[in-house]
Amino acid sequence: MTELRGVGIGLGVAQGPIARMAEPLPAPSDAPSTSSPEDETARVRDAVAAVARELEARGAQAGGAAQDVLEAQAMMAEDPSLESEIDARIGAGKTAEFAVFDAFASFRDTLSAMGGYLGERAADLDDVAQRVIARLRGVAAPGVPDPGHPFVLVAKDLAPADTALLDLDKVLALVTTEGGPTSHTAILAREKSIVAVVGVAGAKDLREGETVIVDAASGVVTTSPTPDELDRAQNRAEARASAASAPITPGALADGTAIPLLANLGNPAGAAEAVALGAEGVGLFRTEFLFLSSGSAPTIDQQKESYTALLSAFPGKKVVVRVLDAGADKPLPFLNDAHEENPALGLRGIRALRASEDILREQLTALAEADAATRATPEGPADLWVMAPMVATVEETSYFTALARDYGIRTAGVMVEVPSSALLADRVLAHADFASIGTNDLTQYTMAADRLLGSVASFQDPWHPAVLRLIREVGDAGRLHGKPVGICGEAAADPLLAVVLVGLGATSLSMAPTALADVRASLLQFSLDDARRVAEAALAADDAASARDAAREAAAAPITATIQKETVS
Incomplete structure (x- = not known):
């Protein structure tokens, strides 16, 4: 027996035989083309169009986060700049296959050198290139194998197009050699509840x-x-399946301490599923979907319609809406189209909104009107909370909360994603009604490790004690002022880390709806004192891996103590 360690996604356990992803297609030969440039160009156009349509179709079938990723890949395939690069190579006498291979490789290297969001998209280019070349050759693109029986899929990493449409009756579990807790594979596995x-x-x-x-x-x-x-693993899997089918209860610790479990949503269409999976409200509603699909900002009426649909889906429950978080990996031409060498540290979040304040004012107007329109809901109106992204200073906090209240927003808060706002959380929460910690960005800025850059994925781990200390600062400030502190980053979906976060002072947790059952079950195993003790064990570690191990060891202590007590008696 050998144990291989990585980062687990969720609480699941599975067993089965391994099937490996096929190796990439071999690189095309650089031999001169025997066809005319016109014929080679026509072949490329047909192949690229077919691949783009296939990616879009897969996205439409998959829905959710997978659809966004696959539609972005389809746009990448038909990028005019890439098309020009391919045409230039064909004009120089290259074959369609080699022109695609070489042009995509050149683009990939350029994106890798840029880093950030664009750097992470380099791997997506490789996948698109493989699909186009396979189409040109008339062979199947490398992808998920089909050995004819259920299997554990092992791969270097999975392309979004493959992860989106995995046959969950066949794929028992995923194991990748690369990637971290915020990689595409991890996010989609969490969304689909794949071990x-x-x-x-x-x-x-x-x-x-x-x-x-x-x-x-x-x-x-x-x-x-x-x-x-194998028997123990099977018993655990069956017990987990039984727990998942048990009646849904509000999030709470073993001692009855309430820890509301909320949903992260990017569109009102996801509300029904979130409610069905036990969400007690919404901890993060991302409004970017209204803005990213248009060349101009949506009107107040268009925004109001979406916000009204969202609030109507959660009568009597808390709904936390984040105003537009654009910039960095989400540039918008009508907000900030200036080139920035390092957009993650540039004009994004609340900074971009202050530079185009009319967009922020229109969004607050639409939210206030939607809130007023749903006041008469029979089950009671939703409790609307609104927060600003990427707040770094006390002054930004004061600016946003005052403006929001001017527009009739009753509960105005901020996201803590920058170390400065965590370190000054006691002063930030003197102005804000609540704080919500975005662990993805907080980890990125604390560890100086781009959250979307695969080469530094090992640093992008919210278990790192430096990140946990900052979260504790915010939790302590929340207790000092008697104000709520939520978690809405991917960290909240980690069942053991969720316990640590509560021990550090989090009063609610928000996550992908499919993670709710595992986190609910995990919290019920610990009292608040237990959670604080497990958190202290993690804080005492020197790095993320040892923090995770220390928390796991501390988490087992209450169970061990109970067993010993029963044995003695």
């Missing part, structure tokens, strides 16, 4: 057909398991 362990370096040596146990709760892949280990 997954990512960043398992040793998985490259796993053999085809070999039986393994994939334990996401502990982040371990066990090779050559014994029959007893």
Whole structure:
């Protein structure tokens, strides 16, 4: 038996034989074309169009976050600049296959050098290029294998187009050698409730057909398991399935301390599923979907319609809306189209909104009108909270909360995603009604590691004690002022880390709806004192991996103590 370690996604456990992703297609030869440039160009146009339409179709079928990713890939395939690069190579006598291969490789290298969001998209270019070349050759694109039986899929990483349409009756679990907790694979696995362990370096040596146990709760892949280990894993899987089908209860600790479990949503269309999965409200509603699909800002009436639909879906429950968070990986021509060398540190979030204040004022107007329009809901109106993104200073806090209240917003808060606002949380919360911690960005800025850059993914871990200390600062400030502190980053979806976050002072947790059941079950195992003790164990560690291990060891202590007490008695 060997244990290979990585980062687990969720609490699931699965077992089965391995099937590996096929190797990439071999690079095309640089031999001169024997066809005319016109014929080669026509072949490329047809292949690129077919691949783009296929990606769009997969996205429409998958929905959710996968659709956004795949539509972005389709746009990438038909990028005019890339088309010109391909045409130039064909004009120089190259084959369609080599022209695509070389042009995409050149673009990929350029994007990699740029870093940030564009750097992360370099891997997506590789996937698109493979699909176009496969189409030109008349062969199947490398993708998910089909061995004819259920299997554990092992890959270097998964392209979004493959992850989006996994057959969950066949794919028992995912194991990748690369990626971290915020990678596309991790996000989509969490969204689809797939058992997954990512960043398992040793998985490259796993053999085809070999039986393994994939334990996401502990982040371990066990090779050559014994029959007893297989039985225990199966029992755990069955117990988890039974717990997931149990009646949904409000989020709480074992001692009855209420910890509301909320949903992260990017569109009102996701509200019904969130409610069905037990969301007690919305902890983060991203409004970017209204802005990203247009060359101009949506009107007040268009915004009001969407916000009204959202609020109507959660009568009597808290709904936290984040005003537009644009810039960095989400540039908008009507907000900020100036080139920035490092957009993650540029004019984004509340900074961009202050520079185009009319957009912020229109958004606050639409939110206030939607709130007023839903006041007469029979079950009671939704409790609208509004927050600003990327707040870095006390002055920005004061500016936003005062403006929001001028427009009739009763509860105005800020997102804590920048270390400065965490360190000054006691002063920030003197002005704001609440704080919501975005752990993805807070980790990025604390660790100086771009959250979308694969080469530094190992640093992008919210378990790092430096990040946990900043979260504790905000939790302490919340207690000092008697104000709520929520978590709405990916960290809240980690069942054990959720316990730590509560121990650090979080009063609510918001996550992808599919993670709610696992987090609810995890919280019920601990009292508030337990959570604080587990959090202190993590804080005492030197790095993310040891913090995770320390928390896991501390979390087992209450169970061990109970067993010992029962044995003595």
